[in-house]
Amino acid sequence: MALALDGGTPVRTKDFPAWPQHDDAERQALLRAVDQGQWWRVGGSEVTSFEAEFGALHGGPVVAVTNGTHALELGLEMLGLEPGDEVIVPSFTFISTSIAVQRLGGVPVPVDVDRDTYCMDPAALEAARTPRTRVVVPVHMAGHVADMDAIAAWAEPHGIAVFQDAAHAHGAVWRGRRIGDHGTYAAFSFQNGKLMTAGEGGALLLPSEDLFAEAFARHSCGRPLGDISYQHLSASSNYRMTEFAAAVLRAQLTRLTQQNELRESRWKTLAALLAEIPGVVPQGRDPRCEVNPHYMAMFTLDPEAYPGLDRGLVVRALVAEGLPAFLNYPPVYRTDAFRTVPGPGPEELAERNPVSELLGRHGLWLHHRVLLGSDDDCADVAAAVSKVLTGLTSKRNPV
Secondary structure (H helix, E strand, C coil): CCCHHHCCCCCCCCCCCCCCCCCHHHHHHHHHHHHCCCCECCCCCHHHHHHHHHHHHHCCCEEEECCHHHHHHHHHHHCCCCCCCEEEEECCCCCHHHHHHHHCCCEEEEECECCCCCCECHHHHHHHCCCCEEEECCECHHHCCCCHHHHHHHHHHHCCEEEEECCCCCCCEECCEEHHHHCCEEEEECCCCCCCCCCCCEEEECCCHHHHHHHHHHCECCCCCCCCCCCCCCCCCECECEHHHHHHHHHHHHHHHHHHHHHHHHHHHHHHHHHCCCCEEECCCCCCEEECCCCEEEEEECCCCCCCCCHHHHHHHHHHCCCCEEECCCCHHHCCCCCCCCCCCHHHHHHHCHHHHHHHHHEEEEEHHHHCCCHHHHHHHHHHHHHHHHHHHHHHCCC
């Protein structure tokens, strides 16, 4: 069967469910925000209401901010990160995890991830610890919660703070505990592709209500709530979310639990189908992760099964077949944005991070909207992956 990339008929002749999803709830929310007559959080009510509603679902007080990267920066600021302090981050993550550290003058220290879950490997932490280590940032990759038990048990005796990067993990549950039940800071993102979105936006979940006043001031140029005399208690920045974004997010939040349940169900179907394709290894699952909202449908190509296969070509071929396919993130230390001064170079770091190297070189992901359809849609995804891999391999190795 000819690949769509070569002029053949694509597996998908109709699109997957659209993202973002919206209806009259978002339209009415925006009108409500407009009609209240106050369009920023100090005079309006939408941001405050969203913080309460999102916090109630996730188990902690929340400060809404402009985006997920700013949520990370604000959390590190709240933790008192100083220039030169070291922060352990997973090597396999979106670059914001390390950029936020760098922008506060900290030094990101990348460690490897677990081959099955793609989350930070607790066994790699001790080798990365130095007297300057202040924070460890587990990333809940694609919605799968990192091993919070092992990470917390390692961090506590050393006085190292745990700060969850939950940009992918809206509504996730680990051993009966929501993100906020772990008693740490946690950063969320509401960027356009995320599990709920206002185009941009973020939230910092706080360990306790006592920290809200400080976090509020820091996200508002250092000005405390109710300030009328231009107090600036910290040299922070303006991370305030707009009333319009919060209004949309309140509508998005009402669908989150149902969409998570649907994605969980569809991933079981899709993962089983992908696992039947030779050389395709879907992201695994630790049974302690009781709810994985599946921000991405991720899988890795076995390099021994597909030696030298151009992964960029694979993605282009999948897109031609009608799939929203993307390359995995590269390890953070292989980007121009990453810097450690002083510190090891990319090749030395690569030797310490073999799983991140594997995922960065051979991993792919599909947007979570492929999991918002039917089991038949999942079958189409698997058929397209199989078709592309078979077709590209046949072209390289003609009979």
